[in-house]
Amino acid sequence: MIQVCDPPRQRQIRRLSAEEFFTLVRCGGAGFYRPCSEVLRMLTAGEAWGTAGAALLVLPLTADTAAAAALRSWLGRRQLEGGCLLTPPVNTGEELPARLVEIAAARADRLRRKGTVWAVIECTETAAALLPLYFRQGFGLRALRPLESLAPCFLLCTGCAPVRTAPVWVPLEDRVQLALLLAKGYAALDSRPYGGSLALALYPLKETE
Incomplete structure (x- = not known):
């Protein structure tokens, strides 16, 4: 049945x-x-x-x-x-x-x-x-x-308006590097799998951002 x-x-x-x-x-x-x-x-x-x-x-x-x-x-x-x-x-x-x-x-x-x-x-x-x-x-x-x-x-x-350039990939767990780049005016706009977690794609933003 x-x-x-x-x-x-x-x-x-x-x-x-x-x-x-x-x-x-x-x-x-x-x-x-x-x-x-x-x-x-x-x-x-x-x-x-x-x-x-x-x-x-x-x-x-x-x-x-x-x-x-x-x-x-x-x-x-x-x-x-x-x-x-x-x-x-x-x-x-x-x-x-x-x-x-x-x-x-x-x-x-x-x-x-x-x-x-x-x-x-x-x-x-x-x-x-x-x-x-x-x-x-x-x-x-x-x-x-x-x-x-x-x-x-x-x-x-x-x-967010990124500059057209290759991204900087940073592991999500690398909080120190991530915080440093964010403080410099970068933004993470994408991600990909990395070692069971993520790597984030960071781009510098245009000055108007």
Whole structure:
């Protein structure tokens, strides 16, 4: 007898309620989403998008949250007006859907008016799987630094304009070399597998960037 199996259900990506996002944070949230009062401010100012097992927030850069304030402080007056911020993904162990990053980036692009979209990825063991998803949506890695805590984060943004030259490939684990090149005005715009992790392609940016 032939057994007929139902096709796998696609994970529907939609805007989540505050309760749904809090449930994900309790199950799989990292230090970025502490304390609960800070998460509540994020949800009040922004939008949560995700599935039953993974989500992130789209925030205006002007939001009254610690993360947005820390990014504003680092940026100074650059690219603040109308900008948006994608917070680090929260998941409960499942792989982050590439479609979620695509939808959240598109939503931020619609909300940003003329500003820049920034994204934060925490420097954990999951970063090697996450960075390529953001590169495919036009983000470039611009900095490796703490945001509102001592934990380092990858800071990415859209609109990077590289000089046409051969890239400098740097292993993701070589944080010292990576930080030095980023501080000199380079941006990582692509990646390739390297020793079980990633090597990042860094390009110098045009002076107008």
